[in-house]
Amino acid sequence: MAITACSASSPDSTAVSASGPRPTETAPLSAATNAWWSYTRPATFDSTRTSVKVPAGDGTQLDCSLVRPAKNGAPAAGRFPGLVIEFTPYAVIRSTFESEAAYFATRGYNGLVCNVRGTGPSGGTWQHAMSAQDSRDARDLIEWLAIQPFSDGRIGMFGESYGGQTTYGAAIEQAPHLLAIAPLQPPASLYDDVIYPGGIKTTEGGTIDNWPGTAQLLSQGRIDAAAEYAANREHPTFDSYWQERSFAGRYSAIKVPVLTVGGWEDQYFRSGTLANIEGALNRTWAIYGPWQHLSPIAFPNCPGLCNPEGLAPGLLLAWFDRWVKNLPDVPIPTRPTFVSYEGPAGIGDGWREVSNYNPKNGARTQTLSLSQDGTLSADRGTSGSATFHQPADPASPAGSATFQTAPLTQATSMLGHPALTLRASLSGPDANLYAELLDIAPDGTSALVNNGFLRASHRTSHTTPTPAPVGTLITFDLQIRADHYRFAAGHRIAIRLSGGAADTLTPNPAPVDVTVATGTGGSVLHLPTIPDSSPTPAASTNALN
Template sequence: MFPSGSQPDAREVRDFPHPIVEEPAVFIPMPDGSRLAARLWRPADAETHRVPAIIECIPYRKRDATSADDERMHPYFAGHGYAALRIDLRGSGDSDGVLEDEYLASEQDDIVAAIAWLAEQPWCSGRVGMLGISWGGFNSLQVASRQPPALGAIIAVGATVDRYHDDVHYKGGCVLNENFGWAASSLAFMSRPPDPALRDDWRELWQHRLAHQPFVAENWFDHQTRDAYWRHGSVCEDYSRLTTPTLAVTGWADAYVNFVAEILEHAPCPRRGIVGPWPHAYPHLAMPGPTIGFLQEALRWWDHWLKDRDTGIMEEPLYRVFCPSFSEADPQRLEVPGEWLAETQWPSPHIASRELALGNGELQAAEDDAARPGVVRLRAPADNGLQCGEYIPHSSGPEIAGDQRSDDAHSLTYDTEPLDADTVILGRPTLSLRVSVDQPRANLIVRLCDVSPEGVSQRVSYGVLNLCHRDSHVTPSEVPRDTPLDVTVSLNQTCYRFTAGHRLRVSVTTAYWPLVWPSPYPVTLTLHEAGSRLTLPQRAPHDTPPVQFEPAVFSGPMQHRVVRAGEQSRDVTHSLTDGWTRHAIIDDFGEIAYDHGLTNIASADERYAIHPEAPATATMSKSWRQAFQRDGWQVHTETWAALSCDAEWFYLGARLQAFEGDERFIDRRWKTRRRRRWV
């Protein structure tokens, strides 16, 4: 959300085929009379030589919060013959209105109207592309499914096709802690003021926004099953609507790792997929890398579909993936070892299911009886999962999952013998189990790991399942106690090379804190090993076209300076006095001064606490302080949100304060509860 560095091997470029002009304040009229604010870069001669437009529509403030990433991408497109616009969604940044929730139909209506308006501008050829990462990737897919006539192509990065299964809210029917954490951050982000340098009515607009801003966690906890709320905006509900040419991109370290394969398999549109080693970041800026020339690849996509140029992009393999291999646990690493692979079809005929049976702590070929299956039990502490990393890591560092040995210690683990030869998997592993539990609500967490000869355990993929959702995410039911149940846990899509001499490990447990909110009771899990199977999508070696990308570049210059550098910390403590485990995640984003005169100071404080023997003691909180100033003007907001629970209820609280100078003029509070529904 704030200016950040880029990979050391990425090169800044400032010389382009077309001279660029920038318009920092373009206002796009909506049918209801409201206006969306945009920042526009376009070729200087676009009014005499019209060009296609490319839009990115997100709610994170083009004026400052995303400006560093915007300046490293959109001028590149403008310099190569496009009008590039970063648009603030309604209710954010310098746009009118209130942002009431994610991905509403009204948001899509606004973007469809903006596309139609752009197509009529004197500098636009009438053809429009749309791209974005995260929210901008989501709405690129959603708007493409609306099929606006002028929309000729999209690029979706780090997105999803299923808002219930594969966003920040719920996964496998489990409540993700990010369901509340993202609501807390959204409260802070949407409280930020318009810039008075662009809006004379900034105070009225800001006051209206603050007075009507919702606390979206209330809504998200109202919908704990896959109901109509989540089906809206999930393009998987009707893939036939996705006819717009789509380039789908993500990274194996991102939470949004599944959508690329889903689009390649199900969507009827012309499409290509790229998955690198990256976290939640654009591929030309991501750490860890290796990065790729994403801007050059995007330009090939735009030129082909918006300018009818033969760039060769559609001759590239359907699916290009980076295949990582083991690396020592180094959270600061800049690159992941591995190689690029390609598949010309998806699903691929070169991938076959390989089954491994679980028994006596071993993984062996399913037809091998030597595994000696038995019955084993586990009572995991509620704080198991301390090496899970962030649900959505944005960069190298402790956000990336670490050495899994401490989490394995509180799991049922099954290992292969050291491998005789390299094994490559590509796709979605699954684990079929017969389990029973002694409580009516329980979670199941499965991790697939690579174990080195030295014993280091590296997470390759994972999956979670709320056992109440074992039959349906629409109509869950409580778990019958001490009754064997046959369940299958689907892990995330992955690609990985297990090298000779290493072991595959599958780990099964009932807690994954602080990534998954715990079930309310301590759970004893019984695993009936007979018939339990790990199914791997094993890729056979075969000849495929080589995968090559140009080196990463980014456009410049960035129009800000760092007054005070930020710093981050992530600390975990276990108290020998009271037995609690506590997390403290501090993000100080420093002080940034922008060339247009605005200065931004921001910090966040995120806390988690739980007693290992009492899951219902789980608590989390997140607070933000954001200050904005320019000559003669100074405002700031302070937000706080906290979540706790007991066996039957979630307890939600929040506070929003806004200050002009030293005077507080808004102080809003929320305090409510939501019943736990099969979680």
Template sequence: MHVPQETLTASPVKTASCRTILRRRRQMENAKYEVKVERNLLIPLSDGATLAADLYGPNAEGSFPALLSFYPYHKDDLIGASNEYPRRYFAARGYNVLLIDFRGLGSSDGIPHRAMDRGEGRDGAEAVEWIAAQPWCDGNVGMFGMSYGGISSLKVAYEQPPHLRAIVPIMGTDDIYIDYLYSGGCLSCLPSFGAWGSFMLAMNLMPPTLIDPAGRWYKVWQQRLEHAMPYIYPWQDHPSHDEFWQSGAVDCSQIKIPAFVIGGWRDIFPEAMPRVYEQLGSANKKLLMGPWMHTLPDLSPREPLDYLPEMVRFFDRWVKNEQNGLENEPAVTYFVQGSANRWRSERKWPVSRTTFSNFYLGAKRALATDPAGEDGSEQYEARPSVGTLAGLWDPTALGIGLPLDQGPDDLASVAFTSAAMQADTEISGSPEATIKIAVERGDDANLVVKLCDVAPDGSSSLISTGWLKAAYRNGLENPEAVPLEQVIEMRVPMVATSYMVGRRHRLRVSVSCSDFPRIFPTRTNPAIRVYFGGRRGSHVRIPIVPPPKNNGNYAEVRRPDPSVQRSPFFVSMTPRWTIERDLASGRTSVVTGSHQQSNMINGGAFDMNHVARASVTDSNPQGAAVHGDTQITLELPSVGQMIVKTTSWIGQDGLSLTGQISLNGTVVFEKHWRK
């Protein structure tokens, strides 16, 4: 079933400007086809549910390979508007491109899986095989997507559908517990529960916004409301890396097809994408890592890169089987931050010439490559508000939230600083900290280790961070009691990075017990003692990459054409990020969110106002909480105005969520979830 086709040109020229015409010709240099669109194809699943998809394809006779993206973010409004340009781009170059709604969301029917469930991959695998069997498909299918779309690409590839030839996961993860929700066993705070979780509460209550005359949309929506369960509801019940989380993780060694992995050093998954690349079971794989936050590379406010031509080359090679020499090129391209600010290409990741240097914590808060001869220690009392300057870790593509000067947070931590570096030093890879501590007060402790670059002017720039809860020091599956006043060793993995520390700059390692609002603090403020000195003392193992021979590995990248409108449906977006300190109450709050307005693909309008706030006082970490307020206003053709309102409160040990929907001023749905 689908609505009638619409046919549009891939990139119409609307001006006589020679410069504009030339730019657009360069942009469309490989475009061969006009684009036709089919709305709301219904893909049957084996259990009776149907997935709804939009198909953008070449307006030409014959069959073509297909590419699919699979999301919970609604093909007919939010993610559809965001993906309009990429899918027309691929369709104009000879691909059938399908954007598919998850089961029970958007225009798909059925009961949704819980977030990150393995069932999402099984549904996607069935969709791959259905697509391959259609007369407009030549039997070859690829898959791509960002964030949840990157996660679903990995999940579907793990299921090994026979006709899936290649994937491009962008800024995703193979294990959401490890990389985001419980980093080192530390419960995530504002990013997951507020910025994403409260927003998704509203999104998952929305009706299909493609209003069909037969009324299918209303039946799908009523089924959705009857079974509504917030994505975030079960997360606090599973603090360990138990079967709940393990069952949704992906063993990337079982993915044997070619994969092009794209990630960002300032993304919410900086460690995940290099790790996925390393573990993939395919010999034909590529890695692209930029300095980006959680946003598509061509839309990044920093170092934007036109990644779509690279994706086309990848899919042309492995889905169309064109012999374009891709496999003979360096597999890895990455951006070196800091004083370098340049792109490099390598054959492997980790870089094959990497060496490791231990930087030891020492007396007088020194950091050195030679361990101190005498043992020492320093007491530290937790301050839950430490961490606000480390950035937003934003999952909603706001384009803001880079780390600020870490100096004030360094002062509120136990910080160890090296002498000035004698030469430019490239740190590329995943550092690891080994810190010996004793918990002198409290039931548990979050250990947060940060590696920073201290410039000659004293400013401190964040390079990498690691988190580990003391109860999980021997593994994330089984927490162990934390003995008081006994020395324990904390091996803290730190996220991958590439960063050039300039000559005359210094390295700094700071140790604290909080990274707010990235993680919730422990329920009580611990006092710990940090041990250093001696050959087996606390240290950070840092991957150092020496310069290549003849400096021959600089890479050239393609910048986005500024004349091209890559977000044709968006009207406006105003992001939020504030850090508030109430000097009277001692409360620290971080606020994020946005006000977004866009036109919907099938007519109508989408207006979302989303605010998420995390607050804590240093004297009462137990009271740390996240509040979320989201209102989505829909103008739906032939239906009218629908308003979806949700409120969220998430604390250390429970939550309270409310959803309300009104249609043309009348409340038609209201529900509460509490625990």
């Protein structure tokens, strides 16, 4: 089913008015959004579960749990819509995913929970994380469920993290019976999200790249952690291996309504989830909350996997009741909306409805210059420089360079993508360029707002890196990951530059000095600021520019 409530322009594009893009603004939640988030519907069935083998297109048998509406211990008579739920490698926790399916089965949906090929009891060979084969298999699961005698042929799909990736993949593969999807905290590009952000190899088993060990456990040992790390090392550039694991350039294939939920504090996919939203703005209802990498839906019977402070499952129920079950009067806003949590808690305004969001030019940009004396201000000042060394601990005096504003006279809110135009020279042919956007409190403690990564040799291409000319001043475009954040009055905005901590990023193999140009003609930080919050609830209109 193609979405008709949105702009007729390409889903990969953003409409711009004749007078130019309107600035991004936020307001309290609209009545339409409050009605959606308050939606509930009581259970009218019991549920029953059976194990089934579903053949993929090439005959590979995928192991699944089929959860159906039931009465008196037996499957209920009649035909029901269906949901493919949490198509992941995680066989060990499949019972938790079955409880999500039971929530929907008791409200009149068939639920299919399966393990990807080569994991758990499923047949076939593991293709390494988030392969294109997962997407093709997800399409096949949808089509199998649609043609069963207990199905009415109307199918949706949702999942969190890996399950969000397979959900997007099914939509990109254009499964014919798919009517709507809800990917929760999904990746967009495994290369840039986790393994090689900005071209820098993350530390294996460190703070970012730690999935293989968990996957080995949860797949019942069928994923080999050492082999997974080795496969990542074999592909240091954005080659065909990674390109098939990326959704970039493929969003126009999505023809169904999308509900995407992300977390600003998600340690893995906070940038990837937003990239997915931005890739299909005109057909995505987006929610970004104050969550780390747990399911943002607080399903019952979901210990350890669902955020207890997440959104009620009625949010997802409303989504599928509207698009898949096709019930009347379900309070889903008629056009895409973007709801975001402005943090930090107690300082930011919390939940806000965003209007005119445009990742390219919807925000007002505040430009701050890096100065030799370590300040950050609108005054470009005298030309100078600051140097940091790597490999070195960023906390050591020579291991980083920090620039900070004076205490803010009034609160400053940002929403979108900060960027650092870094003018620097290197004493060697390559270096890690790692930037941390910090919020420094009056007592001197700092909080990480978000970070940015760039390998110097990847400054123009992740497919064909080129060494940096030694001793030459180079302009590096260092993108800092997006956030929705308020810096309180009295706090300082800071940027810290380093090669990254060893437990996060693989250190540069050879010693190198990075000399940062400051002042006039030097480096500048661009912040996507938004105006003071409006006290008026958002109108029920398109949130996109």
